Amino acid sequence: MTKIATAVRRELVRVLRERYREGTREERRRILEELVRLSGYHRKYAITVLNGRNGPSSGNGAAVKRGRPCLYDEAVRQALIVLWEASDRVCGKRLKAVFPILIPALEGHGHLHLDAAVRAKVIGASAASIDRLLKPVRSATTPRHKRPATALRKSVPVRTFSDWNDPLPGSMEADLVVHCGDTIAGSFLYTLTLTDIASGWTECAPLVVRESTLVTEAIEALRPLMPFPLRALDTDNGSEFLNDTLIQYCHERSIEFTRSRPYRKNDQAWVEQKNGAVVRRLVGYRRLEGWPAAEALSRLYSASRLFVNFFQPSFKLAAKTRAGAHVSKRYHPPQTPCQRLLASDAIPAEIKAKLRETGAQLDPLRLLEDIRQMQSHLVALVDHGEAYTPSPANRDLTGFLASLSTAWRTGDARPTHRAKPKAVRHWRSRIDPFESVWPQLLAWLEADPDQTGHELFDRLRQMHPGVYPRGQLRTLQRRVKDWRAQMARRLVFGLQQATAMETSVTVSG
Numbered sequence: 001m002t003k004i005a006t007a008v009r010r011e012l013v014r015v016l017r018e019r020y021r022e023g024t025r026e027e028r029r030r031i032l033e034e035l036v037r038l039s040g041y042h043r044k045y046a047i048t049v050l051n052g053r054n055g056p057s058s059g060n061g062a063a064v065k066r067g068r069p070c071l072y073d074e075a076v077r078q079a080l081i082v083l084w085e086a087s088d089r090v091c092g093k094r095l096k097a098v099f100p101i102l103i104p105a106l107e108g109h110g111h112l113h114l115d116a117a118v119r120a121k122v123i124g125a126s127a128a129s130i131d132r133l134l135k136p137v138r139s140a141t142t143p144r145h146k147r148p149a150t151a152l153r154k155s156v157p158v159r160t161f162s163d164w165n166d167p168l169p170g171s172m173e174a175d176l177v178v179h180c181g182d183t184i185a186g187s188f189l190y191t192l193t194l195t196d197i198a199s200g201w202t203e204c205a206p207l208v209v210r211e212s213t214l215v216t217e218a219i220e221a222l223r224p225l226m227p228f229p230l231r232a233l234d235t236d237n238g239s240e241f242l243n244d245t246l247i248q249y250c251h252e253r254s255i256e257f258t259r260s261r262p263y264r265k266n267d268q269a270w271v272e273q274k275n276g277a278v279v280r281r282l283v284g285y286r287r288l289e290g291w292p293a294a295e296a297l298s299r300l301y302s303a304s305r306l307f308v309n310f311f312q313p314s315f316k317l318a319a320k321t322r323a324g325a326h327v328s329k330r331y332h333p334p335q336t337p338c339q340r341l342l343a344s345d346a347i348p349a350e351i352k353a354k355l356r357e358t359g360a361q362l363d364p365l366r367l368l369e370d371i372r373q374m375q376s377h378l379v380a381l382v383d384h385g386e387a388y389t390p391s392p393a394n395r396d397l398t399g400f401l402a403s404l405s406t407a408w409r410t411g412d413a414r415p416t417h418r419a420k421p422k423a424v425r426h427w428r429s430r431i432d433p434f435e436s437v438w439p440q441l442l443a444w445l446e447a448d449p450d451q452t453g454h455e456l457f458d459r460l461r462q463m464h465p466g467v468y469p470r471g472q473l474r475t476l477q478r479r480v481k482d483w484r485a486q487m488a489r490r491l492v493f494g495l496q497q498a499t500a501m502e503t504s505v506t507v508s509g
Contacts, residue, residue, distance in 0.1 A: 009039045013049050020050040075488035076121045077133050078405055079114060082492070083122070084134055085404040085413065086111075086365055087311060088281075092131035094313040097334035099123055102311060102364055109363045111401050115491045137408035156242060159234050159258035160267050168346045169198045170231035171256075173271035174219070176210060176240060177279045179297075181287025189288040189297060191279050192218045195271040199340035200314045201226065202274045203305060206297040208290075210238075212245040219249070225305070227341060227351050232256035236268060278308055282371070284416035286382050296381050296388060300374035307367040309337045310359050316340075369400045375415040405489060433472055434479060437464070441476075445483060453477035 012035065020031045035046045084090070086106060087098055099122070106112035114122065125133070164171065177191040178184070190207040192215060203225055205218040223230055233255055235241035242259060250257040260267030282304055288297060313334035321328045338355055341347050373391055380386040407413040434441065440463075441456055457473045 009041075012038060017050055017052060072121060072125065072129065072133055073488070074484050075115065075118045075491040076125070078485065078488045079118055079122050079492045080125070080130060080133055081137055081408065082112070082401075082404045084137075085407055086368060088307070088368060088371075089138070089413070090312065092127040092129075092134065094315075094334045095130055096125070096127045097313040098311060098336065101336070101339075101359075105311075105362065105364050109365065111363075111365045111397065113492070118491055156247065156257055156259045158261055160261065160264070161269050164197050167197050168231060169196055169201070169228040169341060169344055170226075171197045171234075172230065172232065173197065173234045173268050174241065175236060175268060175271045175275060176207070176238065177275050177283075179283065179286070179288035181285065183287075187289055189294055191283070191297070191301075192222075193271055193274055193279055194219070194222060195274045196226075196228070196337070197270055198344065198346075199337040200270075200274075200316065201228075201309055201337040201341065202278050204279060204301045206294045206301070208294050210240045212240055212243040215240050216245055216249045219246075227355055228347065230255055232258070234258045234260065234268065236260050237262050277314070278304075281414070282375070282416065283378070284414070286379070286416065288378075288382060292381055292388075293378070296374070296378045299388075300371070300378055303367065303370040303374045306358075306362055307364065307371060310362055311364045311367070312336060313339075365397055365401060369397055372400075372413070372415065379415045379418075433468065434476060438479075441480075442483075445480070449484075449487070453480045456480065 016031050016035055020028055023031060032043065032046055032050065035041065035050065036043055039046070041049070080095075083099070083102060083106075084095055087095055087102055090098070103112065103114070103119070103123070107114070131138075172194045174192065174194050177193060178188065179190065180188040187209065190210050192205045192207055194203045195201070203222045205222055207214050207218060219230075219233075230253075233250055235246075235257075237259055247257060249255075265272055282300060283297065288294075313336050315331045315334055317329060318332045319330045335343075338359060342352050342355060377386075377388050381388065410418075412418050437460060441460070444451060444456060444459065453476050454473065457468070457476050460476075461468050
């Protein structure tokens with residue numbers, strides 16, 4: 001049979017649609033077959049238009065969105081941005097793992113007030129969805145990876161990566177990170193990093209010079225801070241570790257002392273990973289030298305150790321298999337070092353109780369703000385020679401909280417990684433064409449928030465013929481996008497904090 005005209009098709013669909021929706025399964029099948037025979041539509045397309053999901057065949061000329069509805073709106077995205085920043089920008093899998101700890105901690109200290117629907121969507125989002133929603137804001141920075149070199153020594157027993165065999169908490173790897181900048185000439189600072197194999201618990205301390213006595217004193221100073229006894233110590237082959245001083249120190253305290261193979265950095269994979277994920281992430285790659293820089297670095301590590309060990313989930317390798325040249329790895333679910341210690345049978349009940357008490361008192365937002373403050377002091381000292389000025393102990397965190405939702409716009413939030421800022425443009429080069437009609441646009445948006453910028457622009461052009469050329473559509477779409485972001489922030493933080501954020505954004509340009 002010859003295909004009928006478009007207008008006749010639309011009328012036919014309009015007549016059959018109600019019968020199709022209210023009919024039985026058999027009646028719907030007959031109606032569908034009749035429509036396919038008369039109109040020439042594909043069967044799947046005929047189902048679509050009978051269900052009313054197709055714009056051109058709907059009969060009223062209105063465009064209807066196709067595909068699945070968006071599950072995660074702008075409010076969920078804004079909440080994820082804040083939680084991602086508050087966790088110091090961890091990946092989606094680690095961020096989802098820390099939600100049960102981070103969200104109650106932020107809400108308990110009054111920093112976060114999530115709407116019930118938004119909270120349910122945030123907690124229910126998968127790690128892949130979290131990474132997809134955060135992809136636009138995570139693309140501003142590119143991680144760098146540097147590893148210090150090792151030297152060849154053969155004075156103590158060798159322990160490889162596979163020789164640990166799931167040790168008790170207290171078996172640690174040690175390494176030094178150099179802060180020499182672009183050249184190794186002259187004197188510069190080092191960071192001693194200790195990482196527990198069982199839990200991932202990490203402690204750091206600055207060293208003014210690479211010397212065996214200072215290494216021993218730093219280890220002795222860090223031991224009381226650890227929630228477990230130091231049972232074993234594995235180092236690389238540098239002379240700062242392989243010497244009589246440290247060997248005698250470990251022997252007198254019954255600490256098993258081993259070393260990695262020369263030029264096999266994977267033997268110390270645990271601590272090498274923390275060199276990048278903790279030390280370089282906190283300190284960056286600037287050149288640090290002298291006592292003032294060492295004191296600033298010490299304050300930074302004091303501010304960061306609780307945040308890293310209580311609020312930074314990490315992966316732990318569960319199994320590794322090799323098939324020829326292909327290596328497959330399987331990991332345990334991400335957990336914080338504190339969570340792993342609480343789940344360990346080797347940790348006494350009184351230590352676990354102390355860990356729980358400490359964790360309950362910690363404010364992750366204040367810890368992160370302390371880290372940013374110490375990073376700023378370190379950068380000011382290194383780049384400009386400015387002295388350290390202590391901040392008030394009970395300072396207000398409203399401004400810092402307000403900055404989390406927009407920190408990604410300025411690139412890296414860590415002062416130690418931030419490039420020299422460009423001049424902020426705070427003026428308009430053209431008159432706002434929508435200033436006089438914006439109240440009317442707001443009324444339309446409040447009446448129907450789902451209207452698109454294109455629909456609003458068409459209504460505006462019909463109301464004011466010849467006033468707004470088509471080239472101004474993008475300007476209106478940007479204004480509508482900013483309005484939706486403001487409404488989303490109010491859902492997440494409430495009116496008072498959202499107003500503070502909007503003021504902060506306006507002032508900063």
